Amino acid sequence: MTMMITRKFQAVALAAAITLTVPACGQKSGVASQVVVGGVPGQVAADGSIVPGTTAADGSAVGVPGATGGVTGGTPTGGGSTTGGGSTTGGSKTTPSGTGGGGEAPPATAPRSGGGDTTGVTDTTIKVGIHAPVTGAAAIPQQSFEKAVGVYFDMVNKKGGINGRKVEVKFEDDQFRPDTARARCKKFAEQDKVFLIIGGAGADQIDACARYAASASVPYLSAGVHETRPGQAPLSSLSTYFALSLTYEQQTPLLARTYKASYNGQKVAVITADNDSLDNFHGKAVGAIKAAAGSNLAYERRIPKNTTSDAPGIAGEICRSGAKAVVWNASPSSLLNVAKVLTCKVGFIGPGLTNGLNIVAEVGCDNIANARFYSPFPGMDVMRRNAEFVNAYKASNGGSAPDDLGAAIYGVESLVGMILAATGKDLSRESFMATIGKVKQFNNGIYPPTNFSSRFGGTAMHLLRADCSKSEFVTEKVNVRP
């Protein structure tokens, strides 16, 4: 009898343990989350590298080439260069040789004045929704997002808003879960009645929300993530989706070039998370690295989204392969875990993810010393010199010093603000999207300049390097084009 009771309770205990544990296993820690950042002050050499310690005499940021704020190319239908991260010298004309990367071109025909879907727009306000992982993302401090969201729009509102309208920001925590992200975006569209939605971070969440937004005809903007997901339409075919920076796939030539520049002739490994959305990236990355390294491509593998107990095995395989460089596209927490158990010295290279956030350097140094990650926003070494950003952040957060996540969100908000301004007074969802297709080139001085010849508007990335003497990522080059 006692034995039967014991077994019964063993079963109960195990069931309870599974119940407690399994939900946590589904958490996608930091997978490919990218955020958007901004402000590219700092002087730049001819090759795009940053010359340290360069600030304008008034302490404001010195713009990088083609990054002086304002709309570049095309003719804004109103507003113009009222925003922008760097010095607001008013839309210097640059003609980035953007890559686009295929996909459907955005519409270039605006509806006639007064027509179109004006959900979320009144005479005095524009309602914008932003979703980001405040909880559930292992490597991102919760308060960073809360402090970051709305900083740019607060600043703009104080100056009178965009074309006379104040921007009202609705923020939702997507918990780093695609299903939650979709639900939050549905709430944005159906209950909050926002005009547009911005994806703050997290590739899978951005994917889920972008697909919903397209079905609801809501404009959706985010940093570039993957281009395709098996079994689903490519993101480029979504009628309301716009990537504000290069996609992962578009960054593969950059990764190959970085390998050649720093590790030419040495063995290299390619490690990618096993999210199905990264299948295409992995194939392209392996192809690009193989073309650059030949037989020196010593190892390639997909790893779990949240690499924990597998980390020693993966680290061992990297070391046994003899790789001196690792092309990495997986979550920051996986990076930190693998780097911590490596018994050999390797240099990490990767596309623009949250891997370039300073929290990763703080925790991961010295194991990730000199890791190079491409990012849509520059490091804080540059952004701290962007007086407009720093002042806006402090004003919104009781004097707190900004962090890189603040810079990321500020960058994407300012780019969206720039497009809103360019759309003009007659704002509708159709005219907003048509403005993107017509103007194409927006340059807020934080993100690399855009060129919306397709849904993927990125033209370049900033290259960040983990400087362990400072425990942060510093900006090595800006506006590096594929």
Next chain:
Amino acid sequence: MNLPLYEQLAIALTAGVLRGAVYALVALGIVLVFRGSGVFNFAQAEFGTTGLFAAYWALTVQGWSYPVSFAFGMAVAIALGLLTERLVIHPLRDSSRVTLLVGTAGVALAAIGLQFWLFNETLVMSMPKIHDGYFTTPWGAIVTMQELITLGVLAGGAALLALFFRSPSGLAIQAAQQERVASELVGISVRRVSMLTWGIAAALGGLAGILAGPYLTFSAGFLSFGAVGSLLPGFMAAVLAGMRSMPGAVAGGLLVGAIEQLSSLEVFAESIPGAGAMILFVFLLVVLLVRPQGIFVGRAVTA
């Protein structure tokens, strides 16, 4: 890489046994508490995480030395165990086992909440190892000194526990669980025995947490379902030990670790996402169907 299968297997088993040492420490605590008070202790792993967070705070925030920080972490873990006994287990001592189980789950969730709250600004933490050294086995497995230390601590702890359960105090723990009133009548303080049990279990959890923390990075809930999630493997090991055998808990922990690492074999690694958990559950299911009393159970225990 394409290593031969036998090499992959040798590497996986080595890594599994080393990881299993952490599971075994957690399993020992679970079995000890079950033997001592008949409670399925879901807070066992969080005793460890809380101890680890305390050690991290002492070492990196306060700048205390490693030994002092380690001792501080252990003290906090033990204090949490004793508090659990006083504030949850003792008041609920006459409640059903399910109530007690839920009570310990509540302690675990409260501990995780506390960790989130106190370390909100530093969600991912990293602690230095006791010893940074490592070596490569002839079959290619990389073994760190930190893992060896953990294995050594497990061996030492298990030996001490074996001796303890032959001592009057150890026998008192078993007597108090089996017949509380009779134990009181012969002069055994059930209350003191219960506290002793929970204190030792919390110490085992603390050792697991503080020794495993430097393996990888850690965050709230680290030892329950974080980077070295040991709650479920620990319970599996305890079940393999019939919830009663201390040597069985050690063997079970090592076996669970080894089986889990089979997922790193190339045949599984890329073709079956989450193979580790699947292999483990299938194994446990088979064990429960074929030998529900556990496989590491002595004759005296099964009787």
